[in-house]
Amino acid sequence: MAKKQLSVGLDRTLSFLSDVRQINNHADLTAAVKRATAMFGVEKILAGFIPKPGTLPSEQLRHVLLSDWPEDWATIYFQRGLLFQDPTIRRVLRMQPTFAWSELRSQPDLGKSESFVMDSARDFSLQSGCTVPLLSLDGRHVGFSFAGSHIDDSPEAKGVMTLIASFAFGRAVELRNNELRAMVRLTARERDTLSWIAAGKTDWEIGVIFGISEKAVAKHVYNIRMKLGAVNRAHAVAEAFRLRLIS
Template identity: 90%
Template sequence: MEHASLQHVSGALHQPACCTMLWMAAGGHVIRVDMATNELSVGLDRTLSFLSDVRHINNHADLTTAVKRATATFGVEKILAGFIPKTGTLPSEQLRHVLLSDWPEDWATIYFQKGLLFQDPTIRRILRTQPTFAWSELTNEPDFGKNERLVMASAADFSLRNGCTVPLLSLDGRHVGFSFAGSHIDDSPEAKGVMTLIASFAFGRAVELRNNELRAKVRLTARERDTLSWIAAGKTDWEIGVIFGVSDKAVAKHVHNIRMKLGAVNRAHAVAEAFRLRLIS
């Protein structure tokens, strides 16, 4: 039996698939789908079509549409996916962590402006890196209190009453949440498994598309690229200055410009961002 596997840039999940049988080991759910006997008929064709086409989708809007089409059988009407920001992150910065979304605009405004993200019980469960869960399970949590109940009730006012969330983890250790919502969501183990599989592939592609956009915006000079490469090789400003035949102050200026362009807090962060955006290799 031949297996084809894909490890996305997001590092979300490693999912094996084969031509006649699909095994989904995702978020604690292991599902055997025998295509010959059609044991899992709902959405299987759409799922396989999505997995085949996802690498060819070139913008976030089309990716969002494709995800919803692939999960429509499970009652999915809206999706939201992004990295989980640190506690205390400003609303404008929180929005930058979102990669895919067609949440109601009014709800998104309330959610981020009022800091509801930090009271959202789905976020708490994502941070525990638990298996894919239905929102209906949250009310059974021991720490589900007044604030959490208010968040869920407010979301319901915007037709976000039922849903499933897939917790994922990126290669650099960041927590990711991928939520599916609708009036009536199928939260069976089989549906959760398929949604987890689709979420991992979709988020991986979303990260690639975001990195492509950022890379196109970053304009490093040839000297700045060379400086980054030498920093990555462990050279100090003085050593790089000797290599270039300039003062270490001139190198420090290049480093400062690089950090500003990449939004990096220090040299190590700048190198990490450069590798992530494939500006250096």
Template identity: 45%
Template structure:
């Protein structure tokens, strides 16, 4: 590691203490990893088999990924066939996505996931397996149209990823204690998590669809989300609902 790279890495780590949210951490990361050609960053805890779509979404900690690709990825259950996830779960070594070619050759579904990712400007990527203080397996990825990462850069990126993910998880835990939902808002989200429509939720709660929408909008605002699915995922992540 050259002195210039070392100094920039130390500066990044020090600046992380000033980040007030995972979103700010993500912005700082993007500014740092752009030197490698990266345009996107994604990191999160690897969910276990059989987890719901909402739980999968809520496992994401740092998210600057193409939105259309994320929607397709989670709605099609790609997380359970993604070769990058498989590699994170089986080896502690970081890897370029191009190094997954042997897996993709033997698994057409894995090849499909990676090929479709390329259609969303995720043509080249680099992934780092990590372990949280709680012992959970996590993955950290950067991607773009073209990356330039040397063997030396891998160590730098692993250091950046470790501190960024740790800081983001801490910030999420701090946010958890500040969000409160009313009993009606929690009930609305709980029924939504079970796949009920607004009409069905209204029938169970004894209120109109307009009343359901009112509770849902209020919950979304408190959780800082824009969609019903994201609100449910965030409420599950914060353990406000089951």
């Protein structure tokens, strides 16, 4: 039975991998991930970047890429800052291999607050799960969790879930970037300004190239930063490259 289940899981994985590039929205991607892992007991998924401690709940939510977590639990989890007490997050940050939640309870350093998070999750039908730690190309930690009433956490099942999580995360990031790119409206002059900043030019040098004042260039840079949500020039360039606004 286990071999048959794994075979079906692999078939669904191969189908998922061939179809993932054609998926064009996060809802369909979430549904596809669940179909591909249903044989392992997966009922819910949550995937996202791990925010820094102290990040406000609204900002934490912006780090989520894929989710169909129970809405009431998600509200409690983020509003009460339970993310920063979640033992799965601590393990993700250590970049340990894909792990079952059941492994956490045997850890000698599991704190009371961490036990509370795990016990509370059970009240929302998240009794069992596996989490895949990932790392984005820009060095950010990512947690991709599969949950249900009973998750198959055999090495073979975890291997399939790891593969699916990796491909799903990659596609989710592409979709997020497409959405952000569609929202950012840079003028032709702003794009040119970004390109010259990326080339190492100062505001004064860019002003000479454009034939405008340094103050006018500074205004363009300010507008660019506001549109990209960047804290400085370097951050603006990094965001522009990430969103493929410049090349």
